[in-house]
Amino acid sequence: MTETFVPPTRLAVPGRIAVSEQAASEWQSATITGIRRETPRVTTFRLAVPDWPGHLPGQHLMVRLTAEDGYAAQRHYSIASAPDDSGQIELTLDHVEGGEVSGWFHTVARPGDRVEVRGPVSGFFAWPGDRPALLIGAGSGVVPLMSMVRHHRARNLTVPLRLVVSARSPEELVYARELGAETTAVFTRSAPEGVKVGRMAAAHMVPLLAEQPPGGWEAYVCGSNSFAEHASRLLVTAGQPVDRIRIERFG
């Protein structure tokens, strides 16, 4: 008996997104060409990657650092920049306490240094810009979402896109200068005068889900696990179908 198994999946892998096997499996050398402070703890690193095959907003890559004795450490990072033809990509990294790889980037790296990268990898969290996107992020979870916002702007896309982003304070809001009318910022510890301090809540989701664009939202949630749990529950409670919520958790 041979049957073609059709998985009972409600998690659509976007068929329109192809992950290149070759790009995902080969390490290549990347050169740091720029370093830009975003917040006291968060910095953007620009990398020239000569053979970068291109990516979609929301995809990530792996970075590998190698010590003189051959010891290597590798980590997954979301790509912050929009797809373009510059041959360069940007990563925005939190300075993780005791972080082996992020620690090197934040305390040692300077322009001209080389690291190895492979990717882009994974297509599930990617957004090609073809359907309305509701982006929910916290802290550095805004990084892959910013790639989507930048893509939306760079291509003058008219498909609806909204970003709700949570930060502890205005000083810790990553990409603060770049956020525009598409964005609602939520501050959990301190806020600008006249803005309420508090956790992301139903009140932020309900209006967005009450006025659904044609075809409905595709929701993208990114942040710590506890934030992802909280935000995805808010979305479900407000009526967003579970199979149209994609989650990237920063373990």
Place this chain on the structure above:
Amino acid sequence: MHITRGFTGRPRVADPGLPPGQYNAGDHWPVLSAEVTPELAPADWTFRVDGLVAEPRTWDWEEAHRLPPSAYEGAIHCVTGWSKFGVRFTGVSLDAFLDTARPHVSATHAVAYAHTGYTANLPLADLTGGRAWIAWEYDGKPLAPEHGGPARLLVPHLYFWKSAKWIAGLRILDHDEPGFWERNGYHERGNPWEEQRYSGD
């Protein structure tokens, strides 16, 4: 090998239990899942084995708990780079379920599927011989929902995306069918000791 200027890495002792490219996450147990954590009560949980088997069968929570208990104590390895040592899961060996369902001689692979719709493919040989479990306790306590509770598949010798959370069933096949991450560029098998992370590795 390309040396990174100024990179020394963490102080390290040779750890024969750590597969290449992995680091020890210590007490930390990161949560990585692409979907909304389901609200799945034990009373609503079922586990089914069907496909190329002599006796397709569904077990509910109580029926599964009447099978002989079996524990795994050891390490787990995530494709994103962390490994976790000294973990202890309790549940039932997958052999107990497959002994009842009896896969046909032509069976070679399985697709594990979750109550959320998540899927992962595995060679049958990786699921038999005391190397895979349906696990519902971690460290003596009920498995937390975000880690796959009430019950998850546990195949600790492969990267952990194969250990499907909220396991709902196994479809036994005579061929390989890529699952969720495998269709998203991950490796068909995912052996951490051979660094089978992405297709093509």
